[in-house]
Amino acid sequence: MDEYANAAHTAVELVADYVADARAGVGPVTAQPDPDELAAELELDRWIREGGMDTDAFAAWLEHYFEATVRLHHPGSMAHQVATPSTGAALADLVHGATNNPMAKYEMGAAGATIEREVVRWMLRMVGFGDDSGAGVLTHGGSIANLTALLAARARVAPDAWRAGVPGDLALLAPRSVHYSITRAAAILGLGEQAVIELEVDELERIRPDRLTSALDRCAVAGRRPLALVATAPATSTGLHDDLRSIGAFCADHGIWLHIDAAHGGSALLSERYRGLLAGIELGDSVVWDAHKMLRTSALCAAVLVKRGGDLPGAFQQHGDYIFDGHDSVGFDLVDRALETTKATLGLKLFLSLAWAGERGLGEYVTSRYDLTRRFHDALSEEPGITCPYVPESNILCFRVDGRDQLELRDQILAGGRLHISSTTIAGERYLRLVVTAPDTGEETIDQLLSTLRTKPAVSSQPAGCSG
Numbered sequence: 001m002d003e004y005a006n007a008a009h010t011a012v013e014l015v016a017d018y019v020a021d022a023r024a025g026v027g028p029v030t031a032q033p034d035p036d037e038l039a040a041e042l043e044l045d046r047w048i049r050e051g052g053m054d055t056d057a058f059a060a061w062l063e064h065y066f067e068a069t070v071r072l073h074h075p076g077s078m079a080h081q082v083a084t085p086s087t088g089a090a091l092a093d094l095v096h097g098a099t100n101n102p103m104a105k106y107e108m109g110a111a112g113a114t115i116e117r118e119v120v121r122w123m124l125r126m127v128g129f130g131d132d133s134g135a136g137v138l139t140h141g142g143s144i145a146n147l148t149a150l151l152a153a154r155a156r157v158a159p160d161a162w163r164a165g166v167p168g169d170l171a172l173l174a175p176r177s178v179h180y181s182i183t184r185a186a187a188i189l190g191l192g193e194q195a196v197i198e199l200e201v202d203e204l205e206r207i208r209p210d211r212l213t214s215a216l217d218r219c220a221v222a223g224r225r226p227l228a229l230v231a232t233a234p235a236t237s238t239g240l241h242d243d244l245r246s247i248g249a250f251c252a253d254h255g256i257w258l259h260i261d262a263a264h265g266g267s268a269l270l271s272e273r274y275r276g277l278l279a280g281i282e283l284g285d286s287v288v289w290d291a292h293k294m295l296r297t298s299a300l301c302a303a304v305l306v307k308r309g310g311d312l313p314g315a316f317q318q319h320g321d322y323i324f325d326g327h328d329s330v331g332f333d334l335v336d337r338a339l340e341t342t343k344a345t346l347g348l349k350l351f352l353s354l355a356w357a358g359e360r361g362l363g364e365y366v367t368s369r370y371d372l373t374r375r376f377h378d379a380l381s382e383e384p385g386i387t388c389p390y391v392p393e394s395n396i397l398c399f400r401v402d403g404r405d406q407l408e409l410r411d412q413i414l415a416g417g418r419l420h421i422s423s424t425t426i427a428g429e430r431y432l433r434l435v436v437t438a439p440d441t442g443e444e445t446i447d448q449l450l451s452t453l454r455t456k457p458a459v460s461s462q463p464a465g466c467s468g
């Protein structure tokens with residue numbers, strides 16, 4: 001392992017310099033080179049064919065690699081819901097990268113499995129499910145977590161579906177604004193996208209609790225029975241939360257499985273100031289919560305949590321003699337509740353992120369990003385020619401520059417190299433979108449965004465205040 005120690009040492013130093021530079025705003029925040037030119041620059045073909053990389057060659061190669069990365073630690077990095085990894089989480093990847101204990105079977109990694117069990121218990125408590133009565137598992141991403149939750153819902157409503165196939169009368173109640181992994185799950189689960197009965201939303205795409213009865217009526221008229229109703233906390237595009245309390249009460253009254261996709265916002269449970277946004281989350285039957293969004297782990301580390309512990313193993317009725325041997329041995333296995341067979345030690349990232357910052361430290365991080373997003377809103381809304389359709393609830397904010405093609409404007413902003421922002425639509429209209437995640441994004445970044453927007457041509461001069 002001398003070679004590993006040497007090369008890893010070099011890599012750690014180079015990565016640490018990269019992070020420090022990015023935090024100081026050195027270098028472009030994003031790079032979009034031509035992929036063929038990049039492949040040539042990185043000499044991918046030669047390395048694949050010939051091998052022979054050593055520590056020195058690796059160090060030189062890594063510098064080129066860094067040049068074509070998105071610098072997530074850069075204060076101007078505000079495009080996507082991707083975490084700026086904490087020190088603890090980054091170290092977890094280093095450890096897992098060499099120890100590689102895929103621990104869905106206890107025998108294959110007792111430490112990793114035990115850590116996963118404990119962080120899942122912590123998440124169950126945070127959500128209000130009870131760590132003994134509920135159950136959960138970490139998955140490789142929120143999309144798989146959503147699929148797993150809906151599989152559990154399907155097993156409850158149609159217990160024979162695993163063996164006999166999916167009955168044709170199931171429906172999924174969800175607004176058009178749900179993350180696409182939900183409608184994709186409906187198709188994967190054999191319901192078909194047509195089984196999605198659209199819930200009515202307000203002008204900002206939040207579920208209208210007062211229209212849920214009519215959705216249920218539509219479901220009955222279509223001769224279908226609800227598999228589950230999906231609410232989001234918060235929505236990917238807007239960062240706005242569905243009213244979980246009202247929706248939860250409706251689902252309880254009608255015996256409908258409530259799935260809450262809190263992939264983005266679950267982490268606000270740690271924030272004293274913002275946890276109220278998730279009031280009612282405990283009314284869900286299942287909840288998805290991504291640690292690789294706001295708990296600062298690298299991709300991926302997501303949790304699917306269910307209120308009744310039996311619902312998760314109930315989702316999978318599987319045989320596989322080499323893995324499900326029925327023999328009672330020490331520890332516990334996760335293979336009965338996870339879509340994946342080989343699973344990385346996902347819990348280690350979340351554990352070390354928590355162990356470094358503590359619940360309180362991560363909660364303060366969430367609070368500071370949510371607070372700063374409001375300051376972005378206030379500054380943008382005072383700017384002539386900029387429209388903000390709502391006051392942000394989380395660290396996601398949408399705005400539009402009147403009289404401009406928003407996508408073209410985004411391209412220009414990205415080409416400047418100082419700011420990375422995204423775009424979305426709300427009720428069919430195109431907006432620019434910020435996701436304020438990097439710990440070093442601050443007041444200067446607000447000034448920078450404003451001055452960038454001011455220097456672009458053709459910004460209308462009439463004031464257009466932010467509403468809502």
Ligand SMILES: Cc1ncc(COP(=O)(O)O)c(C=O)c1O
Nearest residue numbers: 081141142143179236261263264
């Ligand atoms: C609300 C919501 N659900 C699910 C997902 C999908 O999660 P992942 O990217 O981890 O698969 C996202 C990702 O942006 C999301 O915002």
